Amino acid sequence: MTTGTDTDLPLFTAYPGLKNLPYRALATLPTPVARLAHLGAMLELDSLYIKRDDQSGTVYGGNKVRKLEFLLGRALAEGAKAVLTFGAAGSNHALATAIYAADAGLRCHAMLVPQHNAHSVRRNLLRGHVAGAHLHACAGRPGVVVHVAQVFKDEFLHHGKLPSVFPPGGSSPVGTIGFVNAAFELKQQIEAGELPEPDLIYVASGTMGTCVGLTLGLRAAGLNTKVQAIAVTKAPYTSAEKAPKLFAATNALLREADPDFPQLDFPEDRFTLRQGFMGEDYALYTEAGCEAVRRIRESDEVKLEGTYTGKTLGALIADGPSLRGQNILFWNTYNSPDFSGTIAGVDYHDLPEGFHRYFEEPVQALDAP
Numbered sequence: 001m002t003t004g005t006d007t008d009l010p011l012f013t014a015y016p017g018l019k020n021l022p023y024r025a026l027a028t029l030p031t032p033v034a035r036l037a038h039l040g041a042m043l044e045l046d047s048l049y050i051k052r053d054d055q056s057g058t059v060y061g062g063n064k065v066r067k068l069e070f071l072l073g074r075a076l077a078e079g080a081k082a083v084l085t086f087g088a089a090g091s092n093h094a095l096a097t098a099i100y101a102a103d104a105g106l107r108c109h110a111m112l113v114p115q116h117n118a119h120s121v122r123r124n125l126l127r128g129h130v131a132g133a134h135l136h137a138c139a140g141r142p143g144v145v146v147h148v149a150q151v152f153k154d155e156f157l158h159h160g161k162l163p164s165v166f167p168p169g170g171s172s173p174v175g176t177i178g179f180v181n182a183a184f185e186l187k188q189q190i191e192a193g194e195l196p197e198p199d200l201i202y203v204a205s206g207t208m209g210t211c212v213g214l215t216l217g218l219r220a221a222g223l224n225t226k227v228q229a230i231a232v233t234k235a236p237y238t239s240a241e242k243a244p245k246l247f248a249a250t251n252a253l254l255r256e257a258d259p260d261f262p263q264l265d266f267p268e269d270r271f272t273l274r275q276g277f278m279g280e281d282y283a284l285y286t287e288a289g290c291e292a293v294r295r296i297r298e299s300d301e302v303k304l305e306g307t308y309t310g311k312t313l314g315a316l317i318a319d320g321p322s323l324r325g326q327n328i329l330f331w332n333t334y335n336s337p338d339f340s341g342t343i344a345g346v347d348y349h350d351l352p353e354g355f356h357r358y359f360e361e362p363v364q365a366l367d368a369p
């Protein structure tokens with residue numbers, strides 16, 4: 001599963017002092033860029049590209065792998081034996097953490113809160129279980145507190161150490177560094193002629209590590225690209241106030257590791273948080289999001305989903321006419337490697353009882369398998 005070495009990250013090449021940051025190579029990098037010729041033709045966009053972070057891992061891809069390289073690197077450097085993280089029941093972040101923590105020999109506890117039902121929730125729960133994660137069905141925030149207290153106690157009593165805690169979505173300053181590197185990676189691909197410098201990047205915002213890390217990295221790499229962050233969660237996970245704070249904290253962490261890394265102001269003019277595409281709620285699919293999922297599957301054989309990437313592409317499609325003549329990059333943050341074989345035959349009754357309802361109740365109306 002491990003590919004690459006700590007020396008070949010573009011961010012480390014640009015700022016060698018950053019090699020002091022704890023890091024565990026997990027991802028298959030660089031992720032490819034490709035032209036979305038068919039969707040571009042339909043939208044009359046001559047220069048529409050996709051960044052294939054869905055291919056960031058052979059076992060499990062998506063945007064979380066880049067963050068986990070730094071989060072797990074730090075946890076291992078601190079001698080952790082277990083990690084604890086948070087998410088909704090179908091969280092891609094919790095699943096990625098489960099898979100890559102197990103690969104690193106760490107126990108994983110995932111504190112999972114209720115969400116709207118979907119086939120992807122079922123699949124992710126089963127895959128997390130197969131990865132050996134301890135999946136905790138928490139009834140909202142009070143439930144999380146109870147489960148966290150219990151896990152802290154058990155881990156300390158039985159293993160003499162508290163788990164390393166990763167925030168929802170892995171969007172601490174440490175995790176966000178993964179997307180600072182992603183911007184430097186993009187710059188190399190631009191310099192190699194694989195795509196023109198984008199005027200705009202469309203990317204989903206769940207907990208903001210991806211869009212803020214990119215914004216910081218683009219600035220540091222000297223690119224003029226602007227970020228359109230499509231909010232698919234509510235505050236406090238996504239908010240206009242959070243972006244500059246996470247930007248500054250990540251910038252400070254990088255400068256601590258390498259004082260040559262520049263001190264940067266949050267570029268208000270290069271970051272736009274777009275509300276209005278989430279629909280009624282997080283993880284509740286929208287007509288426009290599902291239509292976007294269908295369109296790109298049929299036009300360019302790219303697999304998206306309804307919670308993050310469909311809503312983001314829906315925003316791009318809605319903006320279409322105003323984007324003509326510009327270089328546009330859609331950042332695909334969803335996993336594409338198929339793991340249906342890994343979960344075939346797994347009985348949901350083996351999961352904690354609190355999750356059984358996802359398999360017994362219907363999925364939401366707009367969901368397709």
Ligand SMILES: Cc1ncc(COP(=O)(O)O)c(C=O)c1O
Pocket residue numbers: 062063091092093169171204205206207208209210211308309333334335
């Ligand atoms: C598929 C997918 N896209 C986008 C995101 C959002 O990324 P971030 O939490 O860094 O904003 C997530 C996770 O939250 C995700 O699972």
